[in-house]
Amino acid sequence: MKKIIWLLVGLLATPSIWAAVGCDLNEPDRDVKRFFPTSSRYTTAYESIQKSGGEKLLAQVEHELGEAFSGLYEKIDVPYTVYTIYQKDNLLGYIHGVNQKGKYGAIQVFLVLTPQGKILDIYFQKLTSKQSKFFRSDKFRSPFTGLSYKDFAGYDISAKKLPDFPPLSALTAPPEDTTDFYSILRGIKKNLILMQHFVFGVTEENL
């Protein structure tokens, strides 16, 4: 009886919680089929740094990123949606998106990944930039195909310049304003780091 009373009190006292804005596909059925035409089904998992490891994981992610999470909206409790795509029981890959602050607004950077974590494609669901067309072009997106977390591990996002080692050195920054270009690179690196922890077996125990 005591437990029931406490449960009731707990429920009555629970304040309304406003969740932080996450990043999920607006039309997952369509998008999953577009990136994985042979897929037959997909599952959706909701992850957050808070849920997967808390402050310790946040510190680790920030360390790997090379920069602290910044601003009002890059927080420990932001929910992330991981789409896992199958063809019957065969795992085809993953789709995972992050919000990244750009020069003129949030950029939603979705990575389409192989089961091994290699980039198959990049999808900018939301992108407000003077160079939107360029960033969405095949010319910009195709050099990222095949890259993985390891390729970005040594990339210093705070330098705001391309590294002088391959394969990232082969990327081309737009000739004009490069702010959004480096924001996108930061978004991709953040996305890959989070996927390492959410999906590819880097757990709280082995941090």
Next chain:
Amino acid sequence: MNFFTLAYKNLLRRKIRTFFTVIGIGLSAWVFITLMGFNRGYEESLNRDIEAMGFQLLLTAKGCPYEAATLMLKGGTGLRYMPQDTVKKVQNAPEIAQLTQMLMHAEFDPYKGEDGGTTVFLGIDPTTYPAMKPYFRFKQGGWFTQPQANEIVLGYEAAELEEREAGDLMLLPNTEQEFKVVGVLERTGTQDDGMIFLPLQTLQKTFHKENLITMLGIRTHQEADTAVFEEQLYQLPDVQVVSMAQVKNTIISLVASAKVIVLSIAAIAFLIAMFGVLNTVLMSVLERYQEIGILKAIGALPKQIFYLVWLETILLCLWGSLVGIIMAFAFSGVAEQLVRYFLPFAPVGNLIALSPGLILQTLGFIILTGLTGGILPALRAAFIRPLDAIRSEN
């Protein structure tokens, strides 16, 4: 051993039956609380939304009244415009305490999503609009510095979605102009949270809507006769007057049929609970036929037997009500999502208002229903003849 302990032990003797009866009553109580909470929460939220508009009358270009209602509460697309000099025609009316002109503009953004999407902007008069929304508080920054400045104020959710803070830049769709975010509002729980505000003149110039507005919000003096004033406003050409009361009535009538169904379901839930209790307690009385006969043979009075059986009913209803209350609180979020999904329009805010008053009301109703349902079995038990009961086979 007192009556309460005896009743409690009697119920525990048949744990499974008691459990399912309690669950049945709990489900009925849950349905009742949720539906009654919705009945009140919806209206409260709607009133709050309408109050949050800041004005009692709204002038729009002539068109469908439902379109006007949508415009006010959701922000519309396919908008109609009226000339800005409409302001001059009404601003000197003695009934008006405050007046503010607004331009709502929906612009297609080709880079929003895979196929593009529409973003809605609200152009406001910085000299009159803030007074209409005294509850606005800034999380960062403040209102525009100039009436023609290339500046933006963001509602809480719009800022969160765009990851913008005061001092950041924004780019409006289909323009190359940069706009500076000068303020981010605190959360209000209204449709303003998702709004992108610009100075009226800036929005008119940017999207080539010079001298056009979509809405004129009017707050009247307390002593003004709003109905008469509305009639006067109707005389203006190509202008439509929408009062808050009208909007509220329109929406209330839209959901009225849903409310009838809601109340019917609540009534059915009660009947189910009542017959459930009646059935369980009656079964229990019949099973204890001999036992009750012996009780009477050793001196129990009919009123004591009646009281004992009724007490069992009260206990069942009390436990069931508690289960229902817990379920109502635990699943109110899910129920709210379902209501939002099925209703044509749902206001911002809490749609299912669970209050201590409602909880007590439910508790009272369920116990009353149980007591009514318990009369027959209690009477049956009270009038069992001891000799017949002792002689009986079962």
